[in-house]
Amino acid sequence: MxxxxxxxxxxxxxxxxxxxxxxxxxxxxxxxxxxxxxxxxxxxxxxxxxxxxxxxxxxxxxxxxxxxxxxxxxxxxxxxxxxxxxxxxxxxxxxxxxxxxxxxxxxxxxxxxxxxxxxxxxxxxxxxxxxxxxxxxxxxxxxxxxxxxxxxxxxxxxxxxxxxxxxxxxxxxxxxxxxxxxxxxxxxxxxxxxxxxxxxxxxxxxxxxxxxxxxxxxSAAGIGAPVAVAQDGVVRRGIFETIDSTGRLVMRDDEGARIVITAGDVHFGATASARS
Missing domain, CATH: 3.30.930.10 (Bira Bifunctional Protein; Domain 2)
Structure with missing residues (x-):
């Protein structure tokens, strides 16, 4: 009980x-x-x-x-x-x-x-x-x-x-x-x-x-490491830099562009590094 x-x-x-x-x-x-x-x-x-x-x-x-x-x-x-x-x-x-x-x-x-x-x-x-x-x-x-x-x-x-x-x-x-x-x-x-x-x-x-x-x-996992974020069938890959002042995930792609993510499914490690 x-x-x-x-x-x-x-x-x-x-x-x-x-x-x-x-x-x-x-x-x-x-x-x-x-x-x-x-x-x-x-x-x-x-x-x-x-x-x-x-x-x-x-x-x-x-x-x-x-x-x-x-x-x-x-x-x-x-x-x-x-x-x-x-x-x-x-x-x-x-x-x-x-x-x-x-x-x-x-x-x-x-x-x-x-x-x-x-x-x-x-x-x-x-x-x-x-x-x-x-x-x-x-x-x-x-x-x-x-x-x-x-x-x-x-x-x-x-x-x-x-x-x-x-x-x-x-x-x-x-x-x-x-x-x-x-x-x-x-x-x-x-x-x-x-x-x-x-x-x-x-x-x-x-x-x-x-x-x-x-x-x-x-206490965050993955800051400074490769990250992949899936959003509505689109996968964005880059390096997880931080979360901003409103809690959004900030990443840099391979070309150095800064990408701000509001929602999505996050994967680290080998999954993040894989290319489809």
Whole structure:
């Protein structure tokens, strides 16, 4: 039976929690709460999702023992900056892993090549994934709804591979168990909810996005390396330079042209370097 709890900082900040053994989709539950008049600041967490989804409507597998968590927030911020809450979630997830994994398992910065099992590190992949040893261990999905009075309601959904990773994907995936760490989904959630408090406070209704993006860059995967970005059937290749002040990916192509990417599927390494 699920034993989800909020830590002291999350409770002090006024967050609430609804925990489930099994649910269709924590994001759907949060969106429904917004439409029903919930004031926000509530987490929905589950050990198993039966109808989870990822970006672009893709299915997201979440077997029992993994973590599916969604937070409903109703920020008083410029609508144009609400998408940067995905970077807030990435920073919070990175800091949560730093709390629940052994000291030294998490390296900050692109030179941290000696982290997990001596082979890699926990890193943030643009725009919304968390990697461990170069494989996806967590994903983030933002969805927008409306409150009963017409304000923007944002749901930040986070899925973490705690005991198992999906198979048959076009990219590598891993879990905490695969990496040799036995953790409960409830413990991962508590660390995440605590880390969120600090990251969201730093974001400060969008005023602190510069500080959030700075932290995100420090944990970014692939900066300075070849990158390929697929957009609507078109693949752009180059060197991943940075993310800009609004969170867009900036790359340089082979001719030295600067390309700014707002959305797309990102690939690093041999996949990025391949020519079709």
């Amino acid at each position: 699920a034993e989800f709890l909020l830590g002291p900082r999350a409770r002090s900040a006024g967050y609430r929690l609804a925990g489930f053994d099994e649910i269709g989709s924590t994001n759907s539950e949060a969106l429904a709460a917004a439409a029903a008049g919930d004031p926000g600041g509530i987490w929905f967490a589950a050990l198993k999702q039966t109808a989870g989804r990822g970006r672009r409507g893709r299915a997201w597998e979440s077997p029992s023992g993994n973590l599916a968590a969604s937070l409903l927030v109703i920020p008083d911020a410029d609508p144009n900056i609400l998408a940067t809450l995905g970077f807030v979630a990435g920073v919070a997830m990175q800091n949560a892993f730093a709390q629940i994994l052994p000291r030294g398992a998490v390296r900050i910065g692109i030179d941290g090549a000696d982290a997990l099992n001596g082979a890699g590190r926990v890193a943030l992949k643009w725009p919304n994934d968390v990697l461990a040893d170069g494989a996806k261990i967590a994903g983030i999905l933002l969805e927008m709804g409306k409150t009963v009075d017409g304000r923007h309601a944002i749901v930040i959904g986070i899925g973490v591979n705690v005991i198992a990773a999906p198979t048959g994907l076009p990219y590598p995936a891993t879990s905490l168990r695969d990496l040799g760490y036995e953790r409960r989904a409830e413990d991962v959630f508590e660390a995440l909810a605590e880390a969120w408090v600090d990251a969201f406070s730093l974001w400060a209704e969008g005023a602190g996005i510069g500080a959030i993006l700075s932290q995100w860059r420090n």
